[in-house]
Amino acid sequence: MTQKSDHIPRATIQRLAVYVQVLENLLREGTEVISSEPLAKACNVNASQIRKDLAYFGEFGVRGVGYYVKSLIESITSALGVDREWRTVLIGVGNLGRALLNHKEFRLRGFNIVGAFDCDPFKIGEEISGLEVVCTKRLKEKIGENGAEIGIITTPPERAQRAANHLVEAGIKGILNFAPARITVPGDINVEYVDIFHHLYALSFNITFGKTD
Amino acid sequence: MTQKSDHIPRATIQRLAVYVQVLENLLREGTEVISSEPLAKACNVNASQIRKDLAYFGEFGVRGVGYYVKSLIESITSALGVDREWRTVLIGVGNLGRALLNHKEFRLRGFNIVGAFDCDPFKIGEEISGLEVVCTKRLKEKIGENGAEIGIITTPPERAQRAANHLVEAGIKGILNFAPARITVPGDINVEYVDIFHHLYALSFNITFGKTD
DNA sequence: TCTTGTGAAAGGGTTCACAGCT
DNA sequence: AGCTGTGAACCCTTTCACAAGA
Structure with missing residues (x-):
């Protein structure tokens, strides 16, 4: 995983960890696709905040659809470098x-x-x-x-x-x-x-x- | 303890907790007075940051001298509302x-x-x-x-x-x-x-x- | 003289609004 | 039609620089 931008706010990293947490719970409950609006509500943040946070690392969503939960978790964990031991x-x-x-x-x-x-x-x-x-x-x-x-x-x-x-x-x-x-x-x-x-x-x-x- | 200002940044509250932690360790080691510069270094923040954070709640320092460690701890804990059970x-x-x-x-x-x-x-x-x-x-x-x-x-x-x-x-x-x-x-x-x-x-x-x- | 307290400037993050895809 | 990705505006926080006070 490579970053698109050089500097990433510390707050963004903290929120990414929250997104993973919420997405994992969503996945456990059977949600397969989610758009930034309801995800934002579940994380208690602004929807464009989520989109901007993710944009630091790439384009993970599908316009008109939203984000595939499982693949978004993989993208974020890879972005954070936690996809290894x-x-x-x-x-x-x-x-x-x-x-x-x-x-x-x-x-x-x-x-x-x-x-x-x-x-x-x-x-x-x-x-x-x-x-x-x-x-x-x-x-x-x-x-x-x-x-x-x-x-x-x-x-x-x-x-x-x-x-x-x-x-x-x-x-x-x-x-x-x-x-x-x-x-x-x-x-x-x-x-x-x-x-x-x-x-x-x-x-x-x-x-x-x-x-x- | 009453605040001078109506809105206080969340980051300020987090730092105040750090200041208390550091000040308590300083007190344990026998330091009685400290100025914002060395305190800032110990907390890994900017010195004016500390002064501004404290200014939200009052004037706790002595110009030309610095802050009395023990009384500053009391002022901050009172400001945070943790001076009770x-x-x-x-x-x-x-x-x-x-x-x-x-x-x-x-x-x-x-x-x-x-x-x-x-x-x-x-x-x-x-x-x-x-x-x-x-x-x-x-x-x-x-x-x-x-x-x-x-x-x-x-x-x-x-x-x-x-x-x-x-x-x-x-x-x-x-x-x-x-x-x-x-x-x-x-x-x-x-x-x-x-x-x-x-x-x-x-x-x-x-x-x-x-x-x- | 030394250090605080603070207005003003600078810097950064968040939100808005919409262009761009699907 | 719907939702993402993003430049621009906004807002808040941090830092600077200095006046005020011990």
């Missing part, structure tokens, strides 16, 4: 780390967790979901073996930066950070932050001060 | 639901989970983290008792809309939806979506096609 490693085997390691959905979605790391000697050697917990110092060595490209940080906030440094040094290309701390990495490393409380704060604000969309 | 209920006691029910951080952050619901008869009556799982049909009754204002959906995608309907009918004001499905609710109900795979998709895209910020 991604290998990931996880650092920080606490409660959250364990939960993620046991989450089967990662494999189903093509984001295979192939390594679990922690610096706590009591955790090293433990087996979780068929994976042995390894000392974080051996990260580079292990990644050399398994070729993981994405690192998942589930450490406490004060150890997040160190985990990030290890990942960068091991040659990882992207980081998914669950720790409630910002991390600093070289410009060519991609970081995504996941924080439930950010969303709860937004809810709190919207409920309290009445923003209703 | 929020009661929440959770629908969908699967793997994720259980993990969240056992997550102590919710209480620490003031988002108390005071009810757990599921429609599976085998789960009803089970006790998790001191909370008895109750039939979803009794949601309205229970919320009448405990006064929860936020609902957390952790059902499978095909049951998310029904869960949302129950929550709306029970008078909830905001929903945090972990189910991989969009939900439709009346305009005065606030919804936030949490989906790990959206973030992984973004990483995949950025790694593959080289967007490096």
Whole structure:
């Protein structure tokens, strides 16, 4: 998949992920074709927004008809680069780390967790979901073996930066950070932050001060 | 806390949550005063962005000095409406639901989970983290008792809309939806979506096609 | 002197409206 | 006739640059 345009808004990427989610549910319910109008309603966006978002990557629709759900899913996943396996490693085997390691959905979605790391000697050697917990110092060595490209940080906030440094040094290309701390990495490393409380704060604000969309 | 301005960009709210996170870590490390420049660097944003974001709510800084970390945290949390307890209920006691029910951080952050619901008869009556799982049909009754204002959906995608309907009918004001499905609710109900795979998709895209910020 | 707070300018994303296909 | 794809207009957000204040 090649892009037609050089710069693509971050918001577009986020929406594409939403489109895939909605389209997959539509497909599960038996919808084969959909036009931008009802799809937009289901995604809570403007119809031309969808058409413009898709136009960054190509022409996937049929004029007068709409979009074929199945083929549109394939086009978008290809555009996002998720039509393949991604290998990931996880650092920080606490409660959250364990939960993620046991989450089967990662494999189903093509984001295979192939390594679990922690610096706590009591955790090293433990087996979780068929994976042995390894000392974080051996990260580079292990990644050399398994070729993981994405690192998942589930450490406490004060150890997040160190985990990030290890990942960068091991040659990882992207980081998914669950720790409630910002991390600093070289410009060519991609970081995504996941924080439930950010969303709860937004809810709190919207409920309290009445923003209703 | 009252706002100076009527409309506040959604992006501003998201950043305020980041500022709180970073400021709390700074406070833990002993920083008492910080100016917008280094704070901006730590948050990966522009310095005037921070000043403008804060200006929506008031004047929290001291010219020539900067911001007092502790008091800025208080100002922002007050501005977001998170300087109080929020009661929440959770629908969908699967793997994720259980993990969240056992997550102590919710209480620490003031988002108390005071009810757990599921429609599976085998789960009803089970006790998790001191909370008895109750039939979803009794949601309205229970919320009448405990006064929860936020609902957390952790059902499978095909049951998310029904869960949302129950929550709306029970008078909830905001929903945090972990189910991989969009939900439709009346305009005065606030919804936030949490989906790990959206973030992984973004990483995949950025790694593959080289967007490096 | 140093840093905030803010009007004005710049930049980017969203929506509109319609041309172009099927 | 119907719906996509897209240039142009609009709108909102971000950034700049500096006045105001400690």
